[in-house]
Amino acid sequence: MKDLETIKSVYFVGAGGIGMSALIRYFLSKGKVVAGYDRTPSELTERLITEGAQIHYEEDINLIPDSCKDKATTLVVYTPAVPQEHAELVYFRENGFEIHKRSQVLGIITRSSKGLCVAGTHGKTTTSTMAAHLLHQSHVECTAFLGGISKNYGTNLLLSSTSPYTVIEADEFDRSFHWLSPWLSVVTATDPDHLDIYGTEEAYLESFRHYTTLIQPSGALIIRKGISLQPDVQPGVKVYTYSKDEGDFHAENIRIGNGEIFIDFIAPDTRINDIQLGVPVSINIENGVAAMALAHLSGATDEEIKRGMASFHGVDRRFDFKLKTDKIVFLSDYAHHPAEIAQSVKSIRELYQDKKITAIFQPHLYTRTRDFYKDFADSLSLLDEVILTEIYPAREQPIPGVTSELIYNNLRPGIEKCICKKEDVLNLLSQKSIEVLIVLGAGDLDNYVPSITRLLEQHYLKS
Incomplete structure (x- = not known):
């Protein structure tokens, strides 16, 4: 990659992705001209514009700013979610610009620091954001590139001019995490995913095995106990295990009640008693153990660890409560893999054992729906009521025969269920009796969350 000093402008193809936005903020902090394209406006792209980025929403090379048309001083960054035939990407390629994937750029930027990386099919955003908060509020500090918006800081980028550590969410999609050079790494889960990329579960696990070979000597791997991964670390790399209740790092004396969770944290060389979880849901016990191990x-x-756990406010769209009253509970969760959904539902059920729990689920990707529709149905069948919307395609073209009905038809007998278009969700909810409602998925249904919140407030909270 060009020397950062010679780069004057950076252009992002796919600027609205959460991982891309952290890099946008990083280059803005370095005083670079930053511009880019995304398919649709979002709250995130609008925030980036107010922070100084120039972003447009039409695939048009004429909208690329002149400041980004000098190949000697411009770096182009793209996400694999953008098709290779994208007009702007083609323009930069044909004109000899230096073009890198987001993951390559992130790997280069963080290579000179001690990378604290969190990988895994699920749990990595919450765990990495929690670890970043623990370190940022401690004397250690850190820089962090996160896959979600921290509620403590209102951003997915933290910067430190003094700390040697960088917390990084290590994404396995398109083998992105192979560009990283971890010093410490957590691996949270290896449930098969992204089979459109990997093809088989064996190839998926092989990708994680290769990732573990990248951990630097004198570093460490912190692996969740019981997952399907045979790590292959370099000499000098320590391997620790963790889980909710066993392993080198774990929790003991777990106390759940009155909307609060307290635990004792056990490490090989210390014990921290009476830690309060700032976001008191049971899945955060295990996420917290991993984050505390890194810290x-x-x-x-x-x-510092005890204080940081209590003051952690969570991550947008990760078990994100919008309403929490005796009359109505509404939350949004990014869960989009069957194992994530099952964990999310179990955590909700633990909190609200005697209430009816309704979920609106927007499947993400045709390939993921095709590969896991029976698993999705099993996880969603843990609910009392399921509202399915159409599949969010993201980067994919439709696959004949693959629709939300595959999940619908495999839900357990007797469950309340329906399919509706996302634009009809508000009207449908207005006709229902809701006690606990959760929006699930990684697509654009989250754009409707503010409207759903207002509807529920008017219906249940206005006297």
């Missing part, structure tokens, strides 16, 4: 091995003190 502990990076030098945060026991007291």
